[in-house]
Amino acid sequence: MSTLLKPETVDHVRDVVAWAAAEETPLELVGSGSKRSMGRPGNAAHTLDMSAFSGISLYEAEELVLSAGAGTPIAGIYAALQEQQQELAFEPPDYGPLLGLPEGAGTLGGVLAANLAGPRRIKAGAARDHFLGFTAVSGRGELFKSGGRVVKNVTGYDLCKVMAGSWGTLGAMMQVTVKVLPAAEKLRTVLVFGCDAVQGVAALTQALQTPYEVSAAAWVPQTVAAHSNVGYVRESGASVAAIRIEGPGPSVEYRCATLRDQLAPFGATEELHGHNSAAFWREIRDVRPFAEPGDTRVVWKLSVPPQSGAKLATALAAVVDGEFYVDWGGGLIWLAVPEAGTGGNEAVRAAVAESGGHATLIRAPAELRSAVPVFQPQDPGLARLSQRLKEGFDPRGILNPGRMYPGV
Amino acid sequence: MEMPKPDDGVIARRREIATALREIVPGEGVIVDEDALRPYESDGLTAYKTLPLIVVLPETTEQVSQVLRYCHENAIKVVPRGAGTSLSGGALPLADGIILGLGKFKKILEIDYDNRCAVVQPGVTNLGITDAVRDDGFYYAPDPSSQIACTIGGNIAENSGGVHCLKYGLTTNNVLGLEIVMMDGEVVRIGGKHLDSEGYDMLGLLTGSEGLLGVVTEVTVRLLRAPETARAVLVGFPSNEAAGECVAGVIGAGIIPGGMEMMDKPAIAAAEAFVEAGYPLDVEALLIVELDGPEVEVDYLIDRVEGIAKANGAISIRVSNSEEERARFWAGRKAAFPAIGRISPDYYCMDGTIPRSQLPKVLTRMTELSNEFGLRVANVFHAGDGNLHPLILYDANEPGELEKAEEFGAEILKLCVEVGGVLTGEHGVGVEKRDLMGTMFTEDDLNQQQRVKCVFDPDSLLNPGKVFPELHRCAELGRVHIKRGEMRFPDLPRF
The missing domain is CATH 3.30.465.10 (Uridine Diphospho-n-acetylenolpyruvylglucosamine Reductase; domain 3)
Structure with a gap:
């Protein structure tokens, strides 16, 4: 029988977990349940x-x-x-x-x-x-x-x-x-229009190599920009490289102006002020480009060396018929792949194996999350360490078993 | 303080072990001569000394792996060592153990500005990384006071901080990848030039593990672009309380300075006498607040900090107007330890962290303790993050004074824990604070930490006797003590 156990005290939690350990029955840990569809699907009979x-x-x-x-x-x-x-x-x-x-x-x-x-x-x-x-x-x-x-x-x-x-x-x-x-006193974003992914990341890299404490650096293709709620981005008709600058007012103004000058060779520039900046970075942060109602594509998150990002993503998207955008100055790729077969698993894993880094399946139907690894498969040495670490904390394997890796 | 009892059987095999090690590390890399072993008998915590069995100085990861595999197979203990600047005895040798020195791993392997990182060997000094990239306008952010000597491998072991860590983070926030060799000789690579971990964060776990989990043979660190300018404000206060209030006021106003250091009256006097930094001597507490960034930002923030300082009763304020002046402001603080060394034959440096609001209470109690123990104490304080370095002045040639200083130090650390703080902010537990771990952790807490040790080194051969007051066997720790039965809580909500 499936039970929902809702402990209210430390002793409750100890009691429930000790019981589950004795019974060797797995528990699914939840807070609000908002991330339940992330990770490998489990089959815990009881919810903690x-x-x-x-x-x-x-x-x-x-x-x-x-x-x-x-x-x-x-x-x-x-x-x-x-x-x-x-x-x-x-x-x-x-x-x-x-x-x-x-x-x-x-x-x-x-x-x-x-x-x-x-x-x-x-x-x-x-x-x-x-x-x-x-x-x-x-x-x-x-x-x-x-x-x-x-x-x-x-x-x-x-x-x-x-x-x-x-x-x-x-x-x-x-x-x-x-x-x-x-929180920063002031927030602005420098936009550079019309670069392809590789040029876009080159612009981000140049910005990140300045002393101007860039606090975010993303590139979105025109297809993604066209869905933004921020007018300057949506109506640009071009891809957008975006660089966020935060801090005390006079400093933000100075740094934005200098960056716009320095990045002018990459394309036309524009500047978003506080409200628009906040809205744009929320979209990037929450993967809103792939969150439109009805979008059922499989979504991958790839963390790679920043300089590999643009080339890797461009090549990968071509192979899997995917759409992508880039954050973390090139180091983070959000990739949406048509929901069919393995959701591009083989191609994604091969690309990451070559560049270094890792890929995580963030949105996929439960069947796919059972069929292919959700988290990046580890080298044998590291996998053994993970397994032993799990045993050190949870020797009976009752806490969210298998959520990350089989047997962990 | 007791170390694990040396194994006479291993000591008796010294010659045989040296021969075996020479087959792995040829030439001068295996040291057995007593005179040559002497420099390794202690680290920065010189109160403790032990002559190691043998010192091995390998030059390649393969050699490190073979040495560890040999020691694993022959149940020989290993103490890893970088520059030996630990202030907590982290590299204190064992009479029946070898010292595995990483001093020959001195190469900077790659500087990669496009990925904003550098790949270096563990024996490169902290400052050596910054020196290699400074001309291109970059630097490595964590800057422990010993940065001229301490190595990046040691920084990983201790999760070192420095005066800039409030704004730029500790070692753990600035490392991207590691190559480690485990006690059984296996080489494992963790992380790389990308961010975050695919699974459990082993990088974060290894950083600050005090050489008990693995031997670091390669490190990938983040590089940052240096700020365009930096200026410092020197502020004197009539009381420690006022200085503390000013620190709270600065952070409360949303300003995170590049550095924010505080010194008490004895520390100010000693530093001024030593380097003539121009510190005011008629104040009870001195703050150095450094702001960095574009000039326009620094000017703007200096104005605000001055305002906050005045509002908190500052009696002297000076702003640096040149790089020379800024360096002079810092010279006193940076020379605080040797300055104390000039006015006392010996000093004992403590490293607790406290919630900053508790500073007046802690300093008052420390003065009382100082009177009780009859030992002077001077305080330097990473004010922004609550990391306190009381320096206890004593004379090791006076019988009983070292013991008294240690006892005084232990009382200070207990006080730190009592007010909601911790035993060590950046120097590590090592052997020094090992026996105080129980004031902060329960047996279950410590057992869980030791189970992590068992994951990496089940035979407890790597740096044993450090960090944990009591060593349990991994087999014992691994047992599950659970009785089958009903849940005891009938009132537990179930749905």
């Missing part, structure tokens, strides 16, 4: 709903630190941060609409467990880089913690790093602490 661990327990803006229940809705976190003009600098994306769900769902724990990061990844890092501490129950039913509530800490192994991006396979997190940072 962590949403009762909700609420901000500590927020000291001047100390740049916030602690909350892992099940705290991310929307609530944003609201609290906004009051103090702060933010999660890693800019967590909202894949809701991409996955056919409403926007604005998700929990803080989910963002961390999936190690998400938005366009600011290139400057500010990912969830892992802002994750300071947690308490969790391991697959042994034991309460354990790591880290703390200070931003600088090397006491013991940094288990926050492995919990980030572990997709609930190592422990059920209850309290989490993250570093928060001031």
Whole structure:
């Protein structure tokens, strides 16, 4: 019989996990359930709903630190941060609409467990880089913690790093602490029109090699630009390379003006101000180009060396009849492939094997996510380490087993 | 402080082991002479000394792999070592263990500006990376005070910080890839020139693992373009509280400075006497706030910082007007440790982190402790991130003073934990804080960490005796103690 278990206390969680370990029955960990269709499909009979661990327990803006229940809705976190003009600098994306769900769902724990990061990844890092501490129950039913509530800490192994991006396979997190940072005073985006992918990434690279602290660098083809809600982008009739500049007002103006001069040889330039900039980068962040209603294409996320990105994506898209755009200055490729066969799995894996990096199947029907690897297959040495790490935390394999790799 | 009991059987085989190692690393790379071993007997934490069994200095990853495989097969302990600048005894030798020195891994393998990274060997110094790219306008951001000597391999082991890490991150935020050799000799590559991990974040786990999980043989680091300009503000305050309030005010105003350092009165006096940086001597606390970026941004932020400083009762404010002046402002802070070394025969450097709001309480209690122990203490403080470096002044030639200094240090670290902080912000646990781990972690916490150790080194041959106060066998840690049965909680919501 399938049961939904919703623990409300630490002892509840320990009890449920110890029971499941004794019974050797897998548990599916969920917060709000917004990322349930990501990863390899499981067959857990029981669902461990962590949403009762909700609420901000500590927020000291001047100390740049916030602690909350892992099940705290991310929307609530944003609201609290906004009051103090702060933010999660890693800019967590909202894949809701991409996955056919409403926007604005998700929990803080989910963002961390999936190690998400938005366009600011290139400057500010990912969830892992802002994750300071947690308490969790391991697959042994034991309460354990790591880290703390200070931003600088090397006491013991940094288990926050492995919990980030572990997709609930190592422990059920209850309290989490993250570093928060001031939101920028001003935000602008320099646009360069009409470059192909390779030229576009060359423009992004040049911008990223300046001292102007570019906080996001993306390139979208004309087909993608045409669907933007930002007029300057949609009506350009061209591909768009976009470079975001944030910071104190006078500095942003200076840096934008200088960058526009320097990038002029690549094509006509334009500048988006605050509101349009925010809207554009939300689209990039949340993969909105592939999230239109009725779009059932398979969506891949490829993280590769930035200089390989444009060429790799152009060649790959031609092979799999796909559409793509580029973020992280060339290092992140969002690729949509017609839903047929293996969704381009072989071609994607071959391309990544050559360039280095990894590809993750972000949107695909459950059958495809069962049939082909969702996460990048690992070299044997690394795969063995992953397997043993899993056993160290969850020897009976009851926490989201197989969500990332078979047997992990 | 006790180290694992040396294995006399291994010590007796010293000659045989040296011969076997010479077959792997020919020539001068295997050291057995007592005089030649002497330089390796301690690291930056000189209070502890042990002569290692043998020192091996391999030159290739293949040699590292063979050395480790040999040691694994023969149950010989291994202590990896970079430049030996650890302040926590991370590279303290074992009498029955070899020192695996990475000092010959000195090559910068690749500089790749288009991917904004560099691939280097672990024995390259931290500053060596920046030196190699400075002329092109780039740098490697983490800058521990020992950067002229410490190696990038050691930085990985300790997750080193520096004065710029509030804005630019620690080592862990600036590393993209590693090649490591595991204790059984297997070579594993992790990450590369791309971002994030396909599976578990082994890169993040290895960074800061203090040489207990694997030996780093190659590192890929991020390179950043250097800011166009930097200026520093020197602000004096009538009290530590006022300086602390100013730091909170700066961050509260949304400003993350490139660096924000604080010194207390004893530290100011010692530094000024040593380098004549022009520090005001009539203040209780001194802040150095550095702003970097385009000139227009720096000017704008300096104005705001000055305003905040005045609002918090600053009694002296000076803004650097040239690179020379900025360097002079920093000279005192950077020379703080040797400056203390001039006024005391010995000093003991601590490294706790506290929630910044607790600073006045911690400093007050530290003064009380200073009186109780009869030892002077000076404080330098990475104010932005709460990382405190109390320097305890003592004289090792006075019987009992070292022990007293250590006891004083332990009390300070316990205090840090008590107010919500941690034992170490950037120097590592090593042997120094090993026995204090229990003040921060429960047995279950520590067991879970040791299970991670078991993943990489199930026989506990790599740098044993560091970090963990008690060593459990992996077989014991791996056991599952679970009884079958009903769930105890009838009130647990089920649907």
